[in-house]
Amino acid sequence: MKIMYLTTELIIGFFLLFIIVKFVGKKIINQITPFTFIASIVMGELLGNAVYDHQIGTFYVIYSITLWGSLLFIVEYLGQKYLMFRGIFEGKPSALIKNGIVDREELKKNRMNINQLQSLLRQSETFSIREVAFCYLEANGSISVLKKTKYQKTTQEDFNMPAKPVYVPVTLIRDGKVLWDELKDLNFDEFxxxxxxxxxxxxxxxxxxxxxxxxxxGLFVQKK
Known part of the structure; x- marks a missing residue:
């Protein structure tokens, strides 16, 4: 009976989570904002606790996840519809560096120190603050960096070079198995x-x- 009970609740919980993610959107997976980060954790806890607590019936699993999913959907809808709610739930980026100058007040507001800022910059392939013109701390904790002109990467436009078409690489064989659909899309055959x-x-x-x-x-091949 315990196995059947657990199996039933897991199946129901699985499909409920699938439906909620489809309705709420992919933001809850990427955890773009602090709200979606907390929401995804709570949703997992709701399902986990409900499944392994034998005193909680299937109805309560469905009810708790459906209610939480509905609240998430409402919040997302309000955020899309009204700017005021968007600012409350999603937050705003903070300018940590403006015109090459570190804003110490913004660092304090975001409970950060200069060491943490330098660490985030290094993760963005920026190893000196002198390279940065603007740096924004996004709502999900990542940073966006605009470098000063002399530290920016050169482009074809800088050298007046003609633009070349961009192509997406296509995997034709993976782990010894031919991906025939991909081969067909390229208008190639087995020969x-x-x-x-x-x-x-x-x-x-x-x-x-x-x-x-x-x-x-051409074709890049790596043998086993």
Missing amino acids: WLKTQLTSQDISDYKNVFLAEWLEGD
Whole structure:
């Protein structure tokens, strides 16, 4: 009976969470704001406690998760509809560096010190504050950095070079298995694939760990 009880509640909880994530949106997965971060934790706790507490019936599992999901949906709806609610629930980015100057007051407001700021900058491939023109602390705790002009990466436009088309790499073989749908989308066939592999001294798909096609760069193959 305990196994059947647990199985029933897990199945119900699984599909309820699936439905809620579909309705509320992907933000709860990425935890874009502090609210969605806390909401996802509470939702997991609600399901976990309900499933393993035998005194709580299936009705209470459905009720608690449905109510919490409804509240999340209402909050998301209000945030999309009204700017006032959006500011309350999602928060606003804080400018930690303005025109190359660290704003100490903003650091204090966000309970941060200079060491933590430098650590976040290094994680964004910025190893000196002197490189930064503006730095914003986003609602989810990450930072957005705009570097000073002389520290910005050069682009084709800087050298007046003509723009080149951009292509997405496509995986054709993964762990010895051919992804036929991907091959078909590229208008290639099995003969073409075998020819490409033979040119790299590979006779069997099973010997390929990864094969990736990129327009203009050809087929990259890594053997097992």
